[in-house]
Amino acid sequence: MKNQLYIYNTLSRKKELFKSITPNRVGLYVCGPTVYGDPHLGHARPAITFDLLTRLLTYLDYKVRYVRNITDVGHLENDGDEGEDKIAKKAKLEELEPMEVVHYYTERYHDYMSKLNVKSPSIEPRASGHIIEQIEVIKSIINKGYAYESNGSVYFDVKKYNQDHPYGILSGRKVEDLMNNTRALDGQSEKRDALDFALWKKAAPEHIMRWPSEWSDGFPGWHLECSAMSKKYLGKEFDIHGGGMDLLFPHHECEIAQSTIDNGKSPARYWMHNNMITIGGQKMGKSLGNFITLEEFFTGNHDKLERAYSPMTIRFFILQAHYRSTLDFGNEALQAAEKGLNKLMDAMNNLEQLVTSKESDVDVKALKEKCLTAICDDLNSPILIANLFEGVKIINSVLAGKQKISEEDLVYFKDLMHAFVYDILGLEVETSQDAGNDEKLDEVIHLLLNMRTEAKANKDWAMADKIRDELQNLGFIIKDGAEGATWELK
């Protein structure tokens, strides 16, 4: 029987038993990246969180349609950034057509997600590819009286919405408080109210990304794409909407308002938000300028990094924290994660070597139960990992002959460890390009270098020179240093 899954629903602020709208099927929408910069640690967390969710749902026999969008137009940080489209701005800086910027960074994002073993979603719609669908939503909202045109732009009327719908339902904010905290911004005079947000923006003459509409040549507001695309691919009402906590307000709040008017109902039954990655307590993000890119992590090429960390180390580091906790970046924490990961993966390797006995004195069924309960409790990956380390203990204990396992139990045990480590947590054996043989190569060369040291000690200069020369002929550069000889490839 399937295990019951509990999810913390931001909408109700409590853990709820998950029930899908259609039996055995799940519609999941997650806010994807704005493709105007290199993928960084802040991108890795939502991607890994909802990859974990998808993997778990699949394990629980759901068929998942996972839609994760690409924001390639119209990302206004707030309505004060009138027309300052992040992608168009980047294109200006790099003197490229905006879609060249989009193409480049979308590919980078895909490459790095793939390194992190994040599975590709089922559909990856782009905002720029769904203008017509967004225009249809705007028309529907205008027809229902909740949006107005002003000088070629169209705004959502938050005050009117709030009269008969709870604006702030997701974030717990109150319109009255928001109004008191909003100062009048330049260029906002088109709006009836400072809280109103753009559904359509008239493009300034120099704005490259623009489409015709009945209101103006312009572009959609940022919040709109998710309402239009989730409806198109998942329907008016779907199961789960996910995203980073930073998107909760105003993005998701606005999405709910738009979709509620457009479709007569709230779009998603469950809202899930992963917490932020921080550096010294501050959110890591491109707009804050304190981010470390995934490439920098994998190469170690950044001031704040003591050395390189592999993709699986980053994945494990993220999974070791519960997705709703903040996760503070630090070399020490990363190195601890790496150590833990190595211990786990070494045990997975040893698992394949275990010898069975006639009897068993391990309780693998209880272990599976504990693992499943942990991960089905709102994706509690840190508890799951702690349980898997009990599995590690069993492996090492059987290996050392201190405990016994029967053949039947071993089959069950392997199944459960494979399912949780590989399928659900999505960890994989890392053979970083050549890493396996790099290590062997290093060992063999050091064998030769040690022979050379010995030869020198024995005053066998001919032998010492021969070893150095032969290695040089093979393309190795040998450097003698205070701490012994090192080598590199030419």
Add this chain to the structure above:
Amino acid sequence: MKNQLYIYNTLSRKKELFKSITPNRVGLYVCGPTVYGDPHLGHARPAITFDLLTRLLTYLDYKVRYVRNITDVGHLENDGDEGEDKIAKKAKLEELEPMEVVHYYTERYHDYMSKLNVKSPSIEPRASGHIIEQIEVIKSIINKGYAYESNGSVYFDVKKYNQDHPYGILSGRKVEDLMNNTRALDGQSEKRDALDFALWKKAAPEHIMRWPSEWSDGFPGWHLECSAMSKKYLGKEFDIHGGGMDLLFPHHECEIAQSTIDNGKSPARYWMHNNMITIGGQKMGKSLGNFITLEEFFTGNHDKLERAYSPMTIRFFILQAHYRSTLDFGNEALQAAEKGLNKLMDAMNNLEQLVTSKESDVDVKALKEKCLTAICDDLNSPILIANLFEGVKIINSVLAGKQKISEEDLVYFKDLMHAFVYDILGLEVETSQDAGNDEKLDEVIHLLLNMRTEAKANKDWAMADKIRDELQNLGFIIKDGAEGATWELK
């Protein structure tokens, strides 16, 4: 100074000197895949042909904006297939949302093109993402009087166009002949004339992919996307339009007609068409059911394949034929290509080991001239490859001490071989996972094994045993055989 590039222009049916519209910049549009099936050899040829062109243009110091589309909607093989959209049909078969099919096969296409070392284009627009742009082109053509609405669909009026424009200019077909050869098809009664082609099709009720328009809820005709997207990303007039010969008629002919009316001028200055890959003389294609996928080539898992062929073997096989010749598939030809490729790549490896002399009796400048002339003569890759084999002869001859090369010439020689083999032909050393360091590892171990053999010869048994023992400690198994010692990893 830049070399002059000659291109066979399908439009003029002759080789022409290439001149770009904007100095040092080239706008290139190539028809990409319809993503409803796994990438096969028929996809590899246009991708590699226009990759070669882009690499050459880059080598010649042009900045290239390369746009290659993804056809993800509205691919009607001919207007007889009313509404039988290939992707929607596939989705029905697989019970998926069409965009899931699109996403899956687009990723497969990307993966396999990457294995073939085909560079990603600058922009990869999707038909479904440019509905609004296509609707704008239809409106413009209707306004100019060259298209008419009929029962919610819109058709291009070929007869009217042909009165003042030469329909058939690209393919050399005559409207009169075409009309005599066209039989009336079922469901074509909406059209004024059998030659007219769809710009917009009203969607049947069960048709999933549909968008609103002033004519009907429907979808664009296949030819339209390229007119709309090339205009958007390259302008009304651009340099080169490429594609497979099978697209020449009706697809490209219709594109010219549409764009000419929309923009008042023919879209591309140069039209380039790669010829087909055949099996026993018949075109290889999904619609013909005789295709071999790239995955099948790389694994050898297909009846017609004697064994697996590597991505670079496939690339070299394609480059060994001129792009305007047909290329017949066969195991013998592939094995010959593989042999040729190995010979070339071995020589490239030897090139790095060459020892220089004070004098030179090789003429590397003449060789470069010949190479450049060949590839600038309408991408004559087979002649270029023949010239590169003269380079191989030089390498082997210098290596054998039969010819001499000066340091200056060697630098020049390396530059030219690298440029043509790696940068322009896009061949790369194939290091099947770890192969690179496997080789180094093998070399270093053999160094140790040779030292052991010497030690034995010198009756230095202690040293001989030490080497064997230390290698065994590192996990290597050493086997002494008639032909010397071999090793493997435990």
